[in-house]
Amino acid sequence: MTPLFFVLGVPLLGGLVLALTGHRTYARDINVTFSLLTFLSACVLTVQVMDHGPQLVWHQQFYIDPLNVFLVTLTAFVGLTTAIFSRPYMRIEQDHGKMTPPRMRLYHSMYQLFSFTMLLGFTTNNLGIIWVAMEAATLTTVLLVSVYRTTASLEAAWKYFILCGVGIAQALFGTILMYMAAEKVLGPEHATLLWTSLNDIKGQLDPTIISLAFVFLLIGYGTKIGLVPLHSWLPDAHAEGPTPVSAVLSGLLLNVAMYAVLRTKVLTDGALGTAMAGQLMMGFGLLSVTVAAFFLSRQKDVKRMFSYSSIEHMGLITFAFGMGGSLANFAGLLHMTVHSLVKSAIFFTVGHATQKAGTQVMSEIRGLIKVNPTVGWGLMLGVMAILGMPPFGVFASEFLILTTAMREQPWAAPFLFLALGVAFASILIRVLPMVFGDSTLKPLAHPPALIPVFLHLALALVLGLYIPSYLNGWYVQAASMLGG
């Protein structure tokens, strides 16, 4: 019995149990318990994979290697901390009358099912099932985005549904083309969408079909990563839903889409033998970084601003993987990790700040540090971390990405520096008055759970100062999976 069954089974069961009991007061604790069990199973799975190498499970339908096991653990971890954070947060929302018992039931059940779809997307070996899981992830979160039933949240959810649906349809077309290419090599009887099998024959796949397939797959999954110009759903969906949902959407869902692109990129590189896939990714990545940085400077809503920051960072990660090579891949994976940790931590503090202020408009949130020093310091440190200040991990990964870019793609470096500079200035200028200065904010009815915030930031700090050799080996193995 492999721990994989628990990694997938626990959140699925959790979704069903909470569909029945999610409106009760103890549902919050059940939610945390299920997330904790998922995280523990993920840890056991990780140890196994690190000791015994990649695993193929259940008729080869699931494949676990260092690349995805690291993302599984990260997802399960942030899933757990977000569940802890959401306990007091959603209770306050309920007191404010924004959540009713049926909505709480929907929220809890969908939270677990959403974790399930993400973990399924990571662990499946079947390119078709990755697609199914990505679409299911949209479906489970779309009702959470509109859960407050305000006009803005309905609009955001509708946009999210239609735009992501259209985008991901392109990815399905790409997957069909992939299958067609496999069929040409293996014959109709043995044709398969299993990634491991395709990886074995990637040198024989037809380059014409594969290059067309990759374009469709990149556009499709790129919509979910939030690559410019396919990003317009993202700030709306991230800003209008409940904050725990924003945290997992920004911190985790974008990683799943990125992972799907990476898997197909490995196949495409093998089939084409050219840098076409990498160049496309660099182009989209660079465009996203620069455009998002400038949009970011014009935001008034705090959650929207940090959503644009997510687009910027995903663009940077896409650019890093586009460059390829072991160093850039390593930096990309590290950046994925620290971005998930830091961005969700920021959303946690922002969530409590907006609850105190009763608004998401930044100019009306003032002096957090006076009312609640831990929320204030959490936000300040989180922002310092996301802006790439040393000694946090984002500094290390951005430094690696930038130096590699200067050496290998010198034309792109000025754009990256400009974008990062603009983002730095515009975020800092807005956050400083939010944290310091005089305050009119009210204290909260229930003490906020801020342990997750400082836990995330501490991990980001550790990753910036010193990567333990165990973890380092893991990253290096994962980066080498991606090839050059």
Next chain:
Amino acid sequence: MIKFAPQLINLFATLILLLSFAMISQRRIVSLINLFMMQGVALVITSFLLGYATHQPDLYVSGGLTLVLKVIFIPWMLHRMIRKLNVRWDIETLFNVPTTMLVGIALVIFSFSLALPVSRLSSSLAGGSLGIALSCVMLSFLMLITRSKAVPQVIGFLSMENGLIFAATAVTNGMPMIVEFGIALDVLVGVLILGVFMFQIREKFDTLDIHHLETLKED
């Protein structure tokens, strides 16, 4: 029968494309749902024909899945929904139908030229249909852009799914079964969620006109 199979398949493929065009220009919501149902029927017949010609039982299953979902359940649900929402006899004013049609034709030409190098390589009986499938996807795109009411947008979305399923059937003789079931499940859940949404939108805005959903803009 086997001899005529490729011609018959091509015939139904063209029918699917023709129905996509019909949907673009259809103003009545009721007729739109019926057109969508007819497209589903053409899709099912193609699957069965291909299954018969290539002796692949999987294609019967996939055709059956489409039959239950796209021909019976979804149209029934949509009909019920528009009756409840009282938009059954709504007529939508469309932006300049001839221009939309011309854009549609341009999209078809574009899709065919994009698909040409790939469909030459296809080993399937209906390999030439890749262009048609891509055209259907593009035309549904166009429909999503030009329509402003919620129900036609949903139908555009579903018709795009039809185009993709047609691509999977005609070009590769069907995807692996487990994937087909996954896709069907996603479509089913998606439609149910969209149904919930329509009532929420209606309750909040008193209309199903998506143009009202344009407050979240960058300033």
